[in-house]
Amino acid sequence: METLTLTDLDPTWQEALQAAKKVRELAYAPYSRFQVGAAILTSGGEMITGTNVENVSYGLAICAERSAAVAAVSRGLRDFSVVAVTATHRDMDVEMPVSPCGACRQFLYEFKPRDGSLTILMANSDLSRVRVTTIDELLPAGFGPELDA
Ligand code: THU
Numbered sequence: 001m002e003t004l005t006l007t008d009l010d011p012t013w014q015e016a017l018q019a020a021k022k023v024r025e026l027a028y029a030p031y032s033r034f035q036v037g038a039a040i041l042t043s044g045g046e047m048i049t050g051t052n053v054e055n056v057s058y059g060l061a062i063c064a065e066r067s068a069a070v071a072a073v074s075r076g077l078r079d080f081s082v083v084a085v086t087a088t089h090r091d092m093d094v095e096m097p098v099s100p101c102g103a104c105r106q107f108l109y110e111f112k113p114r115d116g117s118l119t120i121l122m123a124n125s126d127l128s129r130v131r132v133t134t135i136d137e138l139l140p141a142g143f144g145p146e147l148d149a
Contacts, residue, residue, distance in 0.1 A: 036064035
């Protein structure tokens with residue numbers, strides 16, 4: 001897994017990270033105060049964003065990655081090529097790139113390209129550090145929809 005700076009990245013990846021940074025301002029995270037934004041780039045070039053959405057019944061919180069995935073699928077977009085994630089905390093800078101939780105890894109694995117990899121970009125709060133990886137690296141030997149693979 002490489003750690004790069006924003007300007008090292010492909011311009012469309014930079015746009016996805018900037019969109020994730022922008023949308024995280026809309027996160028509904030009054031309990032954790034950890035605001036996460038995710039942006040999905042599809043194989044067709046569309047970009048769909050999402051935020052975490054918490055609940056007073058804490059365990060019902062939905063992560064930004066799954067919000068974005070649900071929004072994309074609800075628009076008929078199922079071929080994800082890149083997922084960009086960044087977080088900020090209302091009271092502090094987040095120095096480490098944010099990493100998708102186990103549930104989100106499984107959820108995203110469902111929509112990885114059949115014939116390629118799904119890139120995951122994990123950024124710190126000011127996007128100065130970006131970890132570049134793939135869903136296969138984050139979820140080795142994952143359980144996917146191709147049961148005969
Ligand atoms: N969260 C995300 O939205 N994505 C991640 O990758 C990590 C965690 C959210 C869930 C919860 O609303 C808050 O961050 C604190 O865990």
